[in-house]
Amino acid sequence: MSTVSIKDVAARAGVSPGTVSNVLNRPEKVADSTRTRVESAIRELGFVRHGSASTLRAGHSRTVGLSVIDIGNPFFTDVAAGVEDVASERGYAVILGNSSGSRMKEERNLLVFAEQRVRGVLITPSDEDPQRLDQLRARGICVVLVDHPAERSDQCAVAVNDVTGGSMAVAHLLEGGAGSLGFVTGPATIRQCQDRRRGAEQAMAAAGRDPRELREVAMPAMTAKAGQQAAEKLLADGSMPDALFCANDLLALGMLRGLLQAGVRVPHDVSLIGYDDIDFASASTVSLTSIRQPTYQLGRVATDLLLDECDNPDTHAHQQIMFQPDLVVRESTR
Amino acid sequence: MSTVSIKDVAARAGVSPGTVSNVLNRPEKVADSTRTRVESAIRELGFVRHGSASTLRAGHSRTVGLSVIDIGNPFFTDVAAGVEDVASERGYAVILGNSSGSRMKEERNLLVFAEQRVRGVLITPSDEDPQRLDQLRARGICVVLVDHPAERSDQCAVAVNDVTGGSMAVAHLLEGGAGSLGFVTGPATIRQCQDRRRGAEQAMAAAGRDPRELREVAMPAMTAKAGQQAAEKLLADGSMPDALFCANDLLALGMLRGLLQAGVRVPHDVSLIGYDDIDFASASTVSLTSIRQPTYQLGRVATDLLLDECDNPDTHAHQQIMFQPDLVVRESTR
DNA sequence: CTTTGTGATTGTTACGTTTTAATCGAGGCG
DNA sequence: CGCCTCGATTAAAACGTAACAATCACAAAG
Numbered sequence: 039m040s041t042v043s044i045k046d047v048a049a050r051a052g053v054s055p056g057t058v059s060n061v062l063n064r065p066e067k068v069a070d071s072t073r074t075r076v077e078s079a080i081r082e083l084g085f086v087r088h089g090s091a092s093t094l095r096a097g098h099s100r101t102v103g104l105s106v107i108d109i110g111n112p113f114f115t116d117v118a119a120g121v122e123d124v125a126s127e128r129g130y131a132v133i134l135g136n137s138s139g140s141r142m143k144e145e146r147n148l149l150v151f152a153e154q155r156v157r158g159v160l161i162t163p164s165d166e167d168p169q170r171l172d173q174l175r176a177r178g179i180c181v182v183l184v185d186h187p188a189e190r191s192d193q194c195a196v197a198v199n200d201v202t203g204g205s206m207a208v209a210h211l212l213e214g215g216a217g218s219l220g221f222v223t224g225p226a227t228i229r230q231c232q233d234r235r236r237g238a239e240q241a242m243a244a245a246g247r248d249p250r251e252l253r254e255v256a257m258p259a260m261t262a263k264a265g266q267q268a269a270e271k272l273l274a275d276g277s278m279p280d281a282l283f284c285a286n287d288l289l290a291l292g293m294l295r296g297l298l299q300a301g302v303r304v305p306h307d308v309s310l311i312g313y314d315d316i317d318f319a320s321a322s323t324v325s326l327t328s329i330r331q332p333t334y335q336l337g338r339v340a341t342d343l344l345l346d347e348c349d350n351p352d353t354h355a356h357q358q359i360m361f362q363p364d365l366v367v368r369e370s371t372r
Numbered sequence: 373m374s375t376v377s378i379k380d381v382a383a384r385a386g387v388s389p390g391t392v393s394n395v396l397n398r399p400e401k402v403a404d405s406t407r408t409r410v411e412s413a414i415r416e417l418g419f420v421r422h423g424s425a426s427t428l429r430a431g432h433s434r435t436v437g438l439s440v441i442d443i444g445n446p447f448f449t450d451v452a453a454g455v456e457d458v459a460s461e462r463g464y465a466v467i468l469g470n471s472s473g474s475r476m477k478e479e480r481n482l483l484v485f486a487e488q489r490v491r492g493v494l495i496t497p498s499d500e501d502p503q504r505l506d507q508l509r510a511r512g513i514c515v516v517l518v519d520h521p522a523e524r525s526d527q528c529a530v531a532v533n534d535v536t537g538g539s540m541a542v543a544h545l546l547e548g549g550a551g552s553l554g555f556v557t558g559p560a561t562i563r564q565c566q567d568r569r570r571g572a573e574q575a576m577a578a579a580g581r582d583p584r585e586l587r588e589v590a591m592p593a594m595t596a597k598a599g600q601q602a603a604e605k606l607l608a609d610g611s612m613p614d615a616l617f618c619a620n621d622l623l624a625l626g627m628l629r630g631l632l633q634a635g636v637r638v639p640h641d642v643s644l645i646g647y648d649d650i651d652f653a654s655a656s657t658v659s660l661t662s663i664r665q666p667t668y669q670l671g672r673v674a675t676d677l678l679l680d681e682c683d684n685p686d687t688h689a690h691q692q693i694m695f696q697p698d699l700v701v702r703e704s705t706r
Numbered sequence: 707c708t709t710t711g712t713g714a715t716t717g718t719t720a721c722g723t724t725t726t727a728a729t730c731g732a733g734g735c736g
Numbered sequence: 737c738g739c740c741t742c743g744a745t746t747a748a749a750a751c752g753t754a755a756c757a758a759t760c761a762c763a764a765a766g
Binding site for chain 3: 388390391394402403406425427430
């Protein structure tokens with residue numbers, strides 16, 4: 039019940055509330071002797087600053103919002119780890135929102151962020167929607183796109199080249215002698231899927247193959263379960279290609295499970311490549327060939343950009359950073 | 373910059389600020405005609421409630437804090453999914469804090485929760501510390517322990533019986549004809565590790581074996597990397613037991629990787645069992661025998677209890693709920 | 707015609723902090 | 737000794753909302 043406020047601390051230390059506030063926010067402005075007196079009063083009373091009052095008065099909080107598509111995907115927890123490390127280094131807390139790929143949930147998370155008056159938002163948008171983000175900016179909330187290239191130059195964005203990645207993946211499958219090719223992917227609205235597909239088609243064209251040969255299997259989610267269902271679907275169709283490119287590792291691991299259960303040998307019967315190179319990719323039944331991304335770094339850099347924009351709104355120069363992915367060859371491809 | 377407040381909405385709708393507040397918080401108290409008028413004013417102006425002002429005035433926010441030990445562990449993301457689902461059903465937002473097993477980071481997260489005046493806190497404590505949590509309660513913040521049994525009856529707690537689980541695991545290994553037994557675990561401060569160990573020892577005693585035979589390998593973290601290091605350590609020692617119980621699946625998957633890389637056959641040379649039955653356990657090179665817990669449910673129930681306590685502080689009856697784990701047998705054990 | 711009751715709306719105050727301008731005190735300098 | 741400067745401190749005014757008592761309109765009851 040005890041709600042000890044700045045006033046109580048002030049009384050205890052024999053100073054005014056304003057001085058306590060200064061100790062909290064601009065310690066260098068207050069004389070050493072009074073500062074230590076105030077600090078010990080804070081300790082003795084167990085005072086903790088009322089963040090809401092502070093936010094209300096200051097006009098902004100010391101939190102940033104992070105909205106990701108699927109917190110169950112290790113790719114995003116790695117990103118989140120990078121975000122959290124940088125944020126807490128710089129005195130910010132992170133509010134994590136998981137959209138589960140649902141536009142409605144994403145919208146609700148952004149609303150929560152707006153209500154909390156977060157200082158900035160890091161978002162991996164689940165679809166193209168410059169509008170919603172502009173609404174946030176209009177409210178004075180900085181936005182940085184994560185794992186999504188910038189559509190415009192008036193914003194920061196950090197991404198990994200998914201076209202290149204998709205191209206690398208399919209080029210690798212073709213080098214392995216792939217005949218028929220399949221692309222197992224998520225909802226068409228997800229940009230990562232589109233780009234990886236585009237890269238895949240480019241690689242086919244470059245190899246003198248008709249990109250239209252690429253058989254697409256689109257699933258409503260990008261989870262291991264969905265991957266397994268995709269396997270069942272392809273097996274039931276009797277249309278199993280002899281090389282499969284999965285748009286992420288979860289799909290690939292589910293696919294792998296589905297194939298092995300049906301007695302399909304990987305990579306002997308079917309070559310399989312995933313995307314993201316999550317930690318579990320190398321531990322799977324047949325270790326997974328995948329496309330590695332600098333995940334943790336993605337989160338760190340994005341947060342650095344965001345906080346730089348927040349703290350130096352005038353001098354800040356927007357940056358669009360694009361990392362390059364790497365191919366990691368393991369057992370699942372020929 | 374546009375900071376449109378409740379007053380602007382009131383002016384637009386031709387009512388007083390108090391009425392707008394009523395529309396927001398107790399819509400049933402306001403006449404239909406005025407309510408719709410206010411609602412459209414809100415929409416037209418793009419008003420979003422200032423959560424901090426609301427919190428400041430109301431004395432509490434509509435957020436709950438969730439502090440977990442390792443967000444990189446799928447076990448905790450599953451718990452978090454349950455928490456988030458219930459919280460958002462009931463109009464609460466979740467602030468997620470990751471302690472990474474560090475007491476200092478946990479402390480910092482709790483401080484953030486306190487500053488934000490969260491309504492309640494869900495926590496998987498990384499060590500025994502009734503004190504810190506009591507400090508939160510003294511501030512009027514409800515606390516529910518997650519995946520941790522209650523030490524006292526004046527608090528809610530939701531857990532899974534780890535002693536039983538540990539016992540099941542080792543009993544299974546012994547049934548498989550295990551001679552020497554190893555227990556690969558995390559920091560000794562983690563209660564889950566202690567309990568699983570205790571269960572393991574009980575199972576040995578029940579089988580007429582000396583519990584002191586159980587060779588313990590304690591790692592500083594409970595990650596896949598740590599598991600692999602444990603494998604290297606055991607191999608270097610030349611002291612590899614012929615059955616291993618790992619305190620969680622990440623350790624077990626890392627151990628598996630380490631063993632296979634060294635040419636040790638699982639389960640032929642070494643039987644291996646994990647704990648948690650994360651999704652990836654069934655997809656690994658040699659699919660992992662494990663102990664399953666009702667993870668998602670854990671998060672749901674804990675959140676239900678927490679919000680019940682917050683919303684009905686008087687009638688609320690504290691509950692200590694203990695789920696039972698299940699053994700899931702796969703390929704990694706004889 | 708007054709009183710009473712009821713449901714809807716409003717005015718006001720307080721929440722705990724930050725911030726700005728104002729005040730204070732102590733030296734330094736002419 | 738008076739004037740100025742400068743650093744340290746303070747007083748007071750917000751910030752946007754919720755809650756409560758007060759008011760209002762209006763109809764039913766007496």
